Amino acid sequence: LMVISGFNMKEAVPLSHVAVMGNAVTQVLVNCRQRHPSSPHRSLIHWELALLMLPAQLSGSSFGVVIGKTMPPSLLICLALCLLALAVTKTMRKGCMLLQRQLARQPLAPSLCGS
Numbered sequence: 001l002m003v004i005s006g007f008n009m010k011e012a013v014p015l016s017h018v019a020v021m022g023n024a025v026t027q028v029l030v031n032c033r034q035r036h037p038s039s040p041h042r043s044l045i046h047w048e049l050a051l052l053m054l055p056a057q058l059s060g061s062s063f064g065v066v067i068g069k070t071m072p073p074s075l076l077i078c079l080a081l082c083l084l085a086l087a088v089t090k091t092m093r094k095g096c097m098l099l100q101r102q103l104a105r106q107p108l109a110p111s112l113c114g115s
Contacts, residue, residue: 009073 002012028045036042068076 009076013068 002009005012007015031044034044036044071079
């Protein structure tokens with residue numbers, strides 16, 4: 001939102017939160033009646049775990065609001081970039097590990113060159 005639409009940090013963060021909330025509500029509506037694939041008597045959504053995580057999410061949100069109001073925008077952007085870099089690094093490592101595991105299980109494909 002900041003790059004494409006030219007919003008500043010104070011405008012982009014609430015807009016992205018609205019988008020994430022809309023996605024979450026839609027996912028709950030789609031998945032609330034579905035059953036667990038290996039255990040049909042259980043719901044697909046683990047409601048007890050969601051209720052257990054809610055206080056931590058709310059306190060983290062409150063903490064983020066306090067940090068957002070007290071720190072300068074340039075520091076917030078640097079912190080957001082560091083978090084993004086950490087997430088990308090962890091995701092790439094996990095993806096490479098899964099790819100290596102998948103390639104180790106597959107037999108070698110015949111070469112296109114005929115050798």
